[in-house]
Amino acid sequence: MAILGFGKKNGNETEETLKIPVSLGVIMDGNGRWAKKRMLPRSAGHRAGAENLKALCRNCGNYGVKYLTVYAFSTENWNRPDDEVSALMDLFVEFFDRYDPELEQEGIRVRFTGDIENLPDRIKAVCKKGEERSKHRDRMQLIVAFNYGGRREIVNSCQKIAQMVKNGDLNVEDIDEKTIADNLYLPDVPDPDLIIRPSGEQRLSNFLLWESAYSELWVSDCLWPDFGLEELTEAFRAYTRRDRRFGGLSKEEK
Numbered sequence: 001m002a003i004l005g006f007g008k009k010n011g012n013e014t015e016e017t018l019k020i021p022v023s024l025g026v027i028m029d030g031n032g033r034w035a036k037k038r039m040l041p042r043s044a045g046h047r048a049g050a051e052n053l054k055a056l057c058r059n060c061g062n063y064g065v066k067y068l069t070v071y072a073f074s075t076e077n078w079n080r081p082d083d084e085v086s087a088l089m090d091l092f093v094e095f096f097d098r099y100d101p102e103l104e105q106e107g108i109r110v111r112f113t114g115d116i117e118n119l120p121d122r123i124k125a126v127c128k129k130g131e132e133r134s135k136h137r138d139r140m141q142l143i144v145a146f147n148y149g150g151r152r153e154i155v156n157s158c159q160k161i162a163q164m165v166k167n168g169d170l171n172v173e174d175i176d177e178k179t180i181a182d183n184l185y186l187p188d189v190p191d192p193d194l195i196i197r198p199s200g201e202q203r204l205s206n207f208l209l210w211e212s213a214y215s216e217l218w219v220s221d222c223l224w225p226d227f228g229l230e231e232l233t234e235a236f237r238a239y240t241r242r243d244r245r246f247g248g249l250s251k252e253e254k
């Protein structure tokens with residue numbers, strides 16, 4: 001999808017065509033550092049991060065992104081201190097209860113990806129309710145990776161496939177990449193075209209490992225709670241300039 005935006009060339013505003021990713025992944029990193037810089041508790045950073053997620057949803061919806069996957073809580077985040085985990089869980093519950101009317105207004109369908117079955121009951125209930133009441137919305141899908149790990153997702157897919165083989169429903173020789181992809185948590189969601197990681201780290205941290213095989217990556221030094229429309233537009237500008245070859249040749253080389 002392409003839309004007209006405004007870019008800066010030699011200090012002057014010039015019109016440019018921005019290519020908008022259909023499917024976007026965002027690793028919301030840097031809440032802790034944002035809070036530390038302000039001498040606030042880490043939980044305040046997560047709260048600011050959640051506020052910024054609202055803004056991201058609005059901006060992505062306006063830009064025409066169709067699938068926005070955000071990394072909210074990884075399978076490894078349980079190793080954080082109890083009070084931080086508990087603050088994150090409370091924030092999660094509050095976010096999806098309080099913010100749903102705004103999501104409704106924006107036409108945003110909410111889905112969850114990750115090991116949802118093994119979450120505490122009250123969190124599972126929030127996931128179920130959020131998915132159920134937003135099923136009809138079709139402007140954009142917000143996919144929240146919660147208790148998510150890319151490796152665990154691939155293991156889970158392999159287990160489902162092994163079970164099919166064991167039941168006699170699938171031949172080993174027929175297993176291919178599509179079989180693995182079809183058995184991931186949300187097989188209908190397209191692979192991310194672009195993954196954004198704020199706050200300077202240059203790694204995926206177990207986010208969408210299978211799905212990111214050909215994703216473009218964009219990192220920014222900006223901490224997540226400060227990552228606004230300007231930074232998002234900058235990421236889309238960079239994405240517009242990328243030559244996606246998927247292992248083939250660029251148009252000029254053919």
Ligand code: FPP
Nearest residue numbers: 028029030031032033046049050072092095
């Ligand atoms: C990583 O920053 C961020 C997280 C582990 C949590 C992300 C959660 C939110 C943005 C808010 C809540 C989300 C929802 C869906 C309501 P960090 O704490 O590792 O930051 P640091 O690297 O600076 O310490």
